[in-house]
Each structure stands twice: as C-alpha cells, then as structure tokens.
Amino acid sequence: MRNKLFSLCFVIIMIFSLSLTGCGSNNNNNAATATDEPAATTAPETAAGEATAAPATEPAAAGGADISGKIIFLTNRTDMIGKEYDEYVKRFNEKYPNIKVEFEASQTDYNQQAKVRMASGELPDVMFVPNIPNSDLPKYFASLDDLGLNDQLTFKDFKSFDGQLYGITTGNSTSGIVYNKKAFADAGITEVPKTWDEFLAACEKLKAKGVVPLASNFKDKWPLNDWVYAVPRVIAGNPDFPNEKLTQDAPFTMDNGYGKALGLLRELNEKGYLEKDINSTNWEQSKKDIASGKFAMYFLGNWVINQVIGAGTTSDNVGFFPLPYDNSGTLTAPLSPDFFYAVAKNSKNVDAAKAFVKWMIEESGYEDFAGFISPLKGKESKLTQLKEFQSTGVVLQEGTVDDAKVTEITNKAQLDLPAMVQEFVLAKDPQTVFDKWNKAWAKAKKDLGY
Amino acid sequence: MFGTLSYNKQKTIIIVSFLLIPLILLATFTYYPALKLVYYSFTNWDGYSPEKPWVGLDNYREVFNTPDIFKVFTHNFAYFVMGLVQNIVAIYFAVVLNSKLRGRNAFRIMLFLPYIMNGVAVAFMFGYVFDTTNGSLNLFLNSIGLTGLGQTSWLGTEGLVNYALASTGFWRFMGYNMVIYIASLQAIPRDIYEAAKIDGANSMQTLWRITLPNMKAVIQLNLFLTVTGALEVFDLPFVLTKGGPAGASQTYVQRVVDTAFAFNNYGLASAMSVILLFFVVIVLLIQQLVLSRGGDK
Numbered sequence: 001m002r003n004k005l006f007s008l009c010f011v012i013i014m015i016f017s018l019s020l021t022g023c024g025s026n027n028n029n030n031a032a033t034a035t036d037e038p039a040a041t042t043a044p045e046t047a048a049g050e051a052t053a054a055p056a057t058e059p060a061a062a063g064g065a066d067i068s069g070k071i072i073f074l075t076n077r078t079d080m081i082g083k084e085y086d087e088y089v090k091r092f093n094e095k096y097p098n099i100k101v102e103f104e105a106s107q108t109d110y111n112q113q114a115k116v117r118m119a120s121g122e123l124p125d126v127m128f129v130p131n132i133p134n135s136d137l138p139k140y141f142a143s144l145d146d147l148g149l150n151d152q153l154t155f156k157d158f159k160s161f162d163g164q165l166y167g168i169t170t171g172n173s174t175s176g177i178v179y180n181k182k183a184f185a186d187a188g189i190t191e192v193p194k195t196w197d198e199f200l201a202a203c204e205k206l207k208a209k210g211v212v213p214l215a216s217n218f219k220d221k222w223p224l225n226d227w228v229y230a231v232p233r234v235i236a237g238n239p240d241f242p243n244e245k246l247t248q249d250a251p252f253t254m255d256n257g258y259g260k261a262l263g264l265l266r267e268l269n270e271k272g273y274l275e276k277d278i279n280s281t282n283w284e285q286s287k288k289d290i291a292s293g294k295f296a297m298y299f300l301g302n303w304v305i306n307q308v309i310g311a312g313t314t315s316d317n318v319g320f321f322p323l324p325y326d327n328s329g330t331l332t333a334p335l336s337p338d339f340f341y342a343v344a345k346n347s348k349n350v351d352a353a354k355a356f357v358k359w360m361i362e363e364s365g366y367e368d369f370a371g372f373i374s375p376l377k378g379k380e381s382k383l384t385q386l387k388e389f390q391s392t393g394v395v396l397q398e399g400t401v402d403d404a405k406v407t408e409i410t411n412k413a414q415l416d417l418p419a420m421v422q423e424f425v426l427a428k429d430p431q432t433v434f435d436k437w438n439k440a441w442a443k444a445k446k447d448l449g450y
Numbered sequence: 451m452f453g454t455l456s457y458n459k460q461k462t463i464i465i466v467s468f469l470l471i472p473l474i475l476l477a478t479f480t481y482y483p484a485l486k487l488v489y490y491s492f493t494n495w496d497g498y499s500p501e502k503p504w505v506g507l508d509n510y511r512e513v514f515n516t517p518d519i520f521k522v523f524t525h526n527f528a529y530f531v532m533g534l535v536q537n538i539v540a541i542y543f544a545v546v547l548n549s550k551l552r553g554r555n556a557f558r559i560m561l562f563l564p565y566i567m568n569g570v571a572v573a574f575m576f577g578y579v580f581d582t583t584n585g586s587l588n589l590f591l592n593s594i595g596l597t598g599l600g601q602t603s604w605l606g607t608e609g610l611v612n613y614a615l616a617s618t619g620f621w622r623f624m625g626y627n628m629v630i631y632i633a634s635l636q637a638i639p640r641d642i643y644e645a646a647k648i649d650g651a652n653s654m655q656t657l658w659r660i661t662l663p664n665m666k667a668v669i670q671l672n673l674f675l676t677v678t679g680a681l682e683v684f685d686l687p688f689v690l691t692k693g694g695p696a697g698a699s700q701t702y703v704q705r706v707v708d709t710a711f712a713f714n715n716y717g718l719a720s721a722m723s724v725i726l727l728f729f730v731v732i733v734l735l736i737q738q739l740v741l742s743r744g745g746d747k
Contacts, residue, residue: 277582279606411713423696
C-alpha cells in the first residue's frame with residue numbers, strides 16, 4: 001500500500017513536470033543570451049546617427065548598391081507573404097540590388113512571439129515593436145534617427161526614449177463607422193448621421209429592415225478595443241486622458257470618458273442594435289455579412305475597409321464616417337498608430353534593415369494596401385473612404401504615448417480594458433463592474449507606490 | 451574492443467548507453483524547465499528583461515491573498531462532472547464493443563477517431579456547432595420543432611458555457627478512455643465468466659461482480675486522467691470563448707497564461723503553476739485514499 005502510494009506520487013510528479021514543460025520551455029533559454037551584446041553595437045551606431053541625420057538620406061538613396069546583406073522581416077501579415085511582399089521585394093531590389101529580404105510569418109500572437117524571441121536574444125532584423133516599456137527600447141533596437149524622416153513622421157515620440165527614435169509607425173488608423181451603403185439606402189437612410197440621436201434613428205430603421213445595425217464582434221474582445229482605448233479620450237476631449245488614471249484612485253466613473261463611451265455600447269446592446277447574441281459572434285463571417293448587407297456597420301479602424309471589400313463587395317459600396325458620440329454635431333475622431341517598425345540592434349546588417357524600413361515607409365505603398373493613413377505627415381491617401389471621412393470636417397486627435405507607470409498599474413491590477421467592456425455591457429448593474437476595477441486599480445496603485 | 455570485457459560489464463555499458471539519451475532528453479526538456487519554473491516563482495520577472503529580482507515568497511502570498519484566483523476552479527467543476535459521465539459511457543461502450551458484435555471494429559474506430567484530431571481544430575469545429583444564429587446544433591433543434599431550445603446561446607450563457615465546452619471534451623476523449631477499458635476487459639480471464647455462467651449469473655451480475663472489480667486499477671487510471679484533465683483545461687475555452695462571457699468560462703491555466711503574457715508577470719504566473727501542481731497532487735492523493743479504502747489485492 002505504502003509503496004503504491006509512493007509510486008503513484010512519483011508518476012504524478014513525472015506527468016506534471018511533463019505538462020509543465022509547456023510553460024517552462026519558453027523560459028529556459030532566455031536568460032543568458034539577451035544581455036550579451038548590447039553595449040558594443042550601440043555606441044558607434046547612435047553617434048553616427050546623431051551626426052549625420054540629414055546627409056544620411058542622400059547616400060542611402062543614391063548608393064543603394066553599396067548596402068548589401070540578408071535581412072529577415074518578422075511580419076504579422078502572413079497573408080501578404082508570397083503575394084504583395086514578393087512584389088515589394090522586386091521593386092525594392094531595383095533600388096538596392098544587393099539586399100536579400102526574407103519574410104518570416106508570425107504564428108498567432110505577434111506580441112507574445114516577439115517577447116519570447118527578445119528573451120532568447122534572437123531577434124529578426126526588421127520587426128514590429130512588441131508591447132514593452134519605452135525605456136527598454138534601447139536594449140533591443142537600433143536608433144532610427146539617421147533615416148532622415150524625423151520631421152515628416154507622425155507619432156514620432158511614441159516609441160522614442162531619451163530623444164532617440166526606435167520605432168516608426170507602419171501606418172495610422174482612425175476609427176469610425178464602416179458601413180454598407182446599399183444597406184443604408186435600402187433602409188431609407190439618405191444622410192450619414194451626425195449626432196447620436198440621428199445615429200440611433202438610423203439603427204432603428206436598419207433593424208426594422210431586418211438588418212443587424214452594428215456588428216460588434218463582442219465575443220472576440222479585440223474588436224471592442226476602440227470603444228475603450230479611443231472613444232473615451234475623444235469624448236473627454238483630452239489626448240492624454242488614458243494616462244490621467246495615474247493620479248486617480250477611481251479612474252472609472254459613469255460620467256467621465258470611460259463611463260460615457262462604454263455607456264454608448266451598452267445602450268446599443270440594450271436597444272437590440274448589435275448582433276442577436278453578442279456572445280456568439282464570428283469575425284470572419286461578419287466581414288462577409290457586412291459585404292452582403294446582412295450587417296450594416298462596424299465601429300472599427302479604417303484598416304477594415306479593404307478587408308470588407310475583399311470579402312465580396314465593391315469599393316463604392318463601402319462608406320466610412322466618424323462615430324457621432326454625442327449630440328453636439330462637432331466630430332472628433334482618434335488617430336492611432338498601428339505596429340511600429342523597428343530594427344534589431346544586434347542585426348548583422350543594420351544598414352540594410354534600415355534601408356528596407358525607410359523604403360517600406362516611403363515607397364512601398366503598403367499603407368494604401370492595408371488601408372492605413374500614411375505614416376508621413378501630409379501624404380494623401382488614395383482611398384476614397386478616407387476622403388469621405390475627412391470631408392465631414394472631422395478633427396483627428398493624435399494619441400499620446402502610454403505612460404509606463406499606467407501600464408504597470410494596469411498589469412499589476414490584471415486589468416484588461418476590453419474585457420472590462422464586456423463585463424460592463426453584460427452586467428446587470430454596470431456600476432458594480434466599475435467599482436470592482438476601481439478597487440483593483442487603487443490597490444495596485446498603492447502596492448506600487450504611485 | 452568490448453570483447454575483452456566481462457559479460458556483466460558489457461551489459462552495464464549497453465544499459466547505460468541506451469538509457470543516456472532518453473534521460474538527457476528528459477532532464478533537459480522536463481526537469482530543467484520545471485526547476486526553472488520553481489525558481490521564477492520566487493522572482494518578479496516580467497518575462498523578457500535580463501534582470502530577475504528575487505522576491506522570496508511574495509508571489510505565493512499574493513496568490514493566496516487573492517481569492518478571486520481560486521474562484522475560477524468552480525468553472526473546472528463542469529469538466530469534472532462531464533469527465534465522470536464520459537468514463538461511465540466509455541465503460542458502457544467498452545463492454546458492448548467487447549462482445550461478439552457485428553462490425554465492432556468499425557464502431558471502435560468511429561468512436562476513437564475524434565481523439566486523433568488536433569484540439570484546436572476540434573475547438574474551431576465546435577465553434578460552428580454552438581453558434582447561436584447559424585450553428586448546426588440550433589439549426590437542428592429548430593428543424594425538429596424545438597424552437598424555444600433552438601435559441602439557446604450555448605457559449606454565451608453563464609451557467610451553460612462550461613458544460614457546453616466540457617461536452618466537446620467528452621466527444622473528443624470518450625473514445626480514448628474506451629480503448630483503455632477495452633484493453634483491460636480483454637485481460638480478464640474468460641474462465642471466470644464461464645464459471646459464473648455455470649453458476650447461473652445473469653449479465654448484470656457478471657458486469658457488477660466480475661467485470662468492474664477486475665477493471666478497478668484501470669478505472670482509477672482513467673479517473674486520474676479525468677481529474678488532471680479537468681484541472682488543466684485550456685485549449686477549448688481559449689479558442690472558443692476566450693474565457694467569456696465576462697470571464698464565466700475562464701480556467702485556471704488560462705489565467706496563468708494571461709498573467710504571464712498579457713500582464714507581464716512571469717513570477718506570479720510561475721507561482722500559480724507551482725500551486726496548481728501541488729493542488730493536483732493533493733486532489734489525487736485524496737482520490738487514491740478514497741478509492742483504495744476497499745483494500746489492496
């Protein structure tokens with residue numbers, strides 16, 4: 001009996017350690033390598049960058065053939081590998097014949113994958129900046145000040161540290177209502193709503209027609225990001241609104257930006273203007289349904305426009321207007337950056353990688369393909385929808401960098417804002433949700449001593 | 451060159467060299483990471499930076515001071531219940547398919563096939579089954595006239611979602627349990643049954659008095675797999691519901707993963723994993739004590 005117990009314990013431990021390797025193996029290879037190289041490569045790098053910021057563009061453009069090497073780009077756009085990217089490389093090689101560009105497809109979650117690679121010290125040459133504090137940027141990435149783009153860039157301070165630029169936005173998005181024009185016309189909506197009441201009236205007309213007015217894709221959680229990351233700061237009229245949580249013990253109240261923004265979504269759900277069952281939504285299917293007019297609207301970034309067109313409709317059937325979040329009639333929409341390009345500082349071919357990043361920003365036309373607003377200031381979009389959006393006279397509010405301390409408190413409190421949106425909308429009494437997270441926030445803030 | 455060595459020495463060399471590779475693999479990919487995990491649980495490492503500040507038992511203190519974390523185990527209860535049902539059904543099918551039934555191999559394969567499929571693929575597939583408006587389950591219920599039931603939000607109702615998810619696990623693992631049971635059934639000597647038949651035992655009595663007692667060890671093994679499986683559920687809710695609606699289907703492992711990757715707190719997540727490890731050991735010890743009360747053979 002005793003013997004048996006012992007052997008059972010042993011078996012249990014064996015099996016468990018087996019199952020734990022899943023978590024463990026991520027950890028085990030990261031420790032040593034990450035610290036190895038930094039100091040050596042940065043010093044000359046940044047010095048050169050500071051001194052030659054302006055002239056650097058000339059040689060880079062003219063002497064394309066001088067730069068050579070193989071670079072790897074870890075990308076989340078797996079759909080473009082073998083298609084658009086091949087075409088980009090062809091055009092890129094006309095200018096830089098000696099640079100060989102390879103693409104690596106990111107599996108599932110780019111952020112997680114990038115972090116594991118950072119820990120193991122095996123970063124691809126060109127990648128996107130994962131979700132890390134800006135103070136850590138110099139440890140992993142090369143300064144991009146010598147690209148000579150500094151005065152044209154939007155969101156220049158977003159991924160900078162100590163005055164050095166480490167990440168350049170791949171494209172900017174704004175959020176708004178993407179809609180099926182035919183569905184609007186069929187429901188008798190002749191004019192794009194400019195106030196919240198008009199918006200609700202339009203929803204009612206669509207609903208009466210048997211069309212789902214707004215596809216929230218509530219279940220998937222990420223489609224709610226804009227409701228909590230963008231709308232509150234626009235409603236509050238303060239680009240720095242999300243960071244002001246740092247000084248507050250109860251950042252979520254019904255009458256501030258958060259409460260108002262989430263209240264809008266909750267109202268839409270209560271009136272039945274979202275999917276029939278918001279806990280059972282299907283993102284891929286919803287694109288087809290918007291394209292066919294079964295669903296009428298999305299509230300998402302402008303990046304979705306091209307995806308809707310790709311799901312089976314024509315470009316002139318898809319429209320885009322700012323969310324009229326109140327009845328004032330003046331419209332403000334958030335401007336947010338997408339992923340940021342970065343060049344790994346341990347890359348063997350830093351110059352080649354930088355040339356590629358610069359080319360992607362200036363000449364690839366990626367922003368038009370992806371439906372972004374160009375990362376360069378004043379470069380006009382070729383997309384008709386973005387023109388329509390801007391013709392409403394909307395003011396675009398550029399966001400600010402997330403305060404590292406706010407992120408730290410958010411993580412400590414295990415606060416996942418989009419998940420809070422879900423709780424808020426589903427709860428019988430939304431105030432209890434805010435109370436719960438205010439409490440967690442205050443505690444985390446106190447524990448961290450902020 | 452080995453010819454000069456004694457037989458015993460040769461034997462030792464062969465045994466050691468054969469064992470070396472699997473043992474090295476085991477040590478590198480199992481024990482080393484497990485030890486690292488325990489080490490990380492005493493730090494507040496964020497998952498990527500080179501520094502790993504030592505914080506002693508702080509992480510454990512934090513886990514036990516947050517009762518919220520353990521509340522998610524109530525969600526695992528559904529998987530445990532479904533696991534018990536799954537074992538009962540598996541024994542039933544094992545007994546049926548162990549008799550002289552026409553085409554029994556075909557049935558065995560059909561029931562075992564779901565186990566071969568990839569877990570994430572199964573989850574995606576059931577996403578289409580459970581969809582409220584277009585899902586095959588609700589369409590079926592509507593087509594047979596149960597329109598009231600056909601409106602159910604299988605993955606969106608708080609009390610129901612875990613059972614809906616667990617039933618997917620049932621579908622997937624039942625065949626696997628069944629195969630183990632069939633193997634153990636075939637190991638029971640025929641003559642016991644013959645003797646029972648001569649004594650006039652009916653089939654219910656043979657099942658209860660002969661088959662089940664002879665399968666006890668295997669039933670214990672399957673229960674062990676069921677309990678660990680129920681405590682460690684991850685892939686199904688991760689793919690199908692992301693823990694929704696509003697956290698109603700979040701499981702412990704999912705919470706660990708969120709803590710590590712979404713909230714950058716590897717230290718705390720490691721502590722949670724170590725606690726889960728001990729939790730499972732305790733639950734299994736209890737199970738072992740309760741089940742072996744009848745005395746050992």
